[in-house]
Amino acid sequence: MPENQNSPLIVNNVHTLLSANVSLPLKWKGLNVTYLYTAFSRYPVHEHRAIQITIPLLTSGFNAVTLSATDSRQNSQKLTLENVFLAPAHQPHTLLWDQDTELVMFDLEPEFIERAAGESFRGSQVEITAIGGIRDSLITQLGGALYAEFKRASAIGRIYVESLAVTLAVHLIRNYSASEQNVRELSGGLTGAKLRRAVEYINSNLDQNLSLQQIAETVGMSPYYLSRALKKSTGFAPHAYLTHQRMERAKQLLTQTRLPIIDIALAVGFVNHSHFSTQFRKLVGISPKAYREG
Structure with a gap:
């Protein structure tokens, strides 16, 4: 699928993923996803405006360190394949490893999370507070799914990555918010009129690197709700439905x-x-x- 200027990732050779110091970023408004393969390294202490989730794929010697915002205390945690590192916005931290490692990073701006959840999110502001290494099988599965796509040696479609990120965003709201949040679930699929608008938009743009957000705006829904409603109505997740229509x-x-x-x-x-x-x-x-x- 053609990649736009803001998402230039095209992996043409799977062996590229096996060479040292490979960084493959996907960037969109409020969302940055990076696959990284690198030898010994240490990031300087830093913080992000975005919420950052680091999912290690090779874990030997991999450590994450968080620093207190008010004093010099440090909390060091060794990451494994069973846990991930969640750094809230503006949390000072560093990552270090002493052997070759692979990882996937999701950087999600608060606005992306709120936009992804849309009408399903009942709250005035998203504030994620969990710090450090956490065991979360869903996040690990999402990282693994994205990693599998990186290794297919082909362009990764925007709509697929956005779908994973939207699922991740709602999961964060549900499980790691500072205050209890209620994310409403969808009970049915798209109405006839909304389904027609979505299908017409997709079919009119099969040559484009379609955005989940663009399709959602066409039918007046959040990306989260659209993903689930489209699957209920067609039997396909958005990226699978797009591929099906392209083949037809x-x-x-x-x-x-x-x-x-x-x-x-x-x-x-x-x-x-x-x-x-x-x-x-x-x-x-x-x-x-x-x-x-x-």
């Missing part, structure tokens, strides 16, 4: 036009012929060329 359009173009396959690939949002052919074969069962000739 591709099949139509293959049988009803004589466009070169590379042009069809670009028309339905794939970054190159190879990526398109791989996905087409995976989902349809045969190559685009075989489908056209069948």
